[in-house]
Amino acid sequence: MNDPITLIGIGEVGGILARGFLRAGHPVYPITRGMDITRETRYTPEPALVVIAVGEQALHPVLDALPPPWRERCLLLQNELLPEDWARHDLPEPTVMSVWFEKKPGQDVKQVVATPVYGPQAGLVLNALSAVGIDGVRLASAESLLFELVRKNLYILTTNLCGLEVGGDVATLASTHTTLMTEIAHEVLDLQQVLAGQPFDRPALMTAMQTAFEGDPTHRCQGRSAVARLRRALNQADQAKLAVPALRALGARHLS
Ligand SMILES: NC(=O)c1ccc[n+]([C@@H]2O[C@H](COP(=O)([O-])OP(=O)(O)OC[C@H]3O[C@@H](n4cnc5c(N)ncnc54)[C@H](OP(=O)(O)O)[C@@H]3O)[C@@H](O)[C@H]2O)c1
The missing domain is CATH 1.10.1040.10 (N-(1-d-carboxylethyl)-l-norvaline Dehydrogenase; domain 2)
Structure with missing residues (x-):
């Protein structure tokens, strides 16, 4: 069994990524809106990745509430994201992906162009994307x-x-x-x-x-x-x- 993945936000994109990580052999631990994040870290204190798949309006409150062990291993994917968004939370080195596939309720996933990924866990994310037939590309620099x-x-x-x-x-x-x-x-x-x-x-x-x-x-x-x-x-x-x-x-x- 591969290292676990924590998934915060089980919406359209979160659902696709959950399937990708599961197919790549990782257990996926969900965090839904009503859960106490700090309590949940007891069960997966050191996941390989904490996927923050909430919408952009929920991003900053979620990052504010993120416990220390999880802050070091985030994946950010929101539209309208810029480096300032993680700098203001002092996130050490998030993995970041610019989502170029579209997933709407009731529709299958549709790719626009390949999805670029950058950061320490880019390989893990690219494996998960590949497991659900989505093209990804690893970026070489900030x-x-x-x-x-x-x-x-x-x-x-x-x-x-x-x-x-x-x-x-x-x-x-x-x-x-x-x-x-x-x-x-x-x-x-x-x-x-x-x-x-x-x-x-x-x-x-x-x-x-x-x-x-x-x-x-x-x-x-x-x-x-x-x-x-x-x-x-x-x-x-x-x-x-x-x-x-x-x-x-x-x-x-x-x-x-
Ligand atoms: N969908 C796409 O095609 C697409 C493409 C490119 C980029 N993106 C980006 O991806 C992000 C997610 O989009 P989406 O379409 O997947 O949105 P979504 O379907 O609305 O999913 C967001 C999920 O986050 C959950 N959530 C919100 N606040 C939370 C909290 N505090 N704790 C735990 N869960 C929380 C929501 O739960 P509730 O159901 O309780 O509200 C919902 O399940 C957005 O920033 C969007 O810009 C999406």
Whole structure:
């Protein structure tokens, strides 16, 4: 029997990963919302990995409550994640994955492009992904991880926020609403640069977003979290004193 995996959050992504780790021969210990995390560490004090598969709004409260032995072995996978999110909790060295497969309730898993993974337990995660037929790729550096996180954030925010305005799929967004897409994408990158505290290679990120569009051209733009994402982006822009006129125009039309 391989080392156990602790899984916090048994939702859509958590369910896929549970199957992957089980198929790879690891016992999986679930942590659901009602459980006392500190008590549960008695049963699996030193799992190989603590998978934090809760949504982004629950991430920080969960990390705040994480007991010391588990803090050293986290896997983070949330959309909109940036290094600041784990730096503020002093997590020593999390494993991080930028999820590029989609799993919606009632639907099978669908891959957009390969899922990049970085960190001490990347091999373990790649084995679990492979066990459920999902392509993964191991990243070689923290710089390439930052690029991949920003790429995913650019994709998810641009498509979700433009989707509020025009609906449709990502191929139609890129081909028919190019001006809107480009304006929103650049304002999203303005925001990401402030949050990450450094400039990015924008042409490379725009090309990487386009590659993801081509990976699943019929991917719907407007996800279930689009309104919450727009609200969060505008709050971040206010705090950073960024103008972001195109995002604010979306806010005026779609936030009541
Ligand atoms: N699904 C996708 O296709 C996809 C793709 C890319 C990235 N992601 C990212 O993956 C993350 C998870 O997404 P998801 O679709 O799997 O979400 P989900 O289906 O809503 O699952 C989240 C799970 O976390 C649980 N949870 C919330 N707070 C908790 C707590 N304090 N303790 C224990 N469990 C808690 C929820 O439990 P309750 O049922 O009690 O609320 C739920 O089961 C998100 O950050 C999302 O951005 C998802």
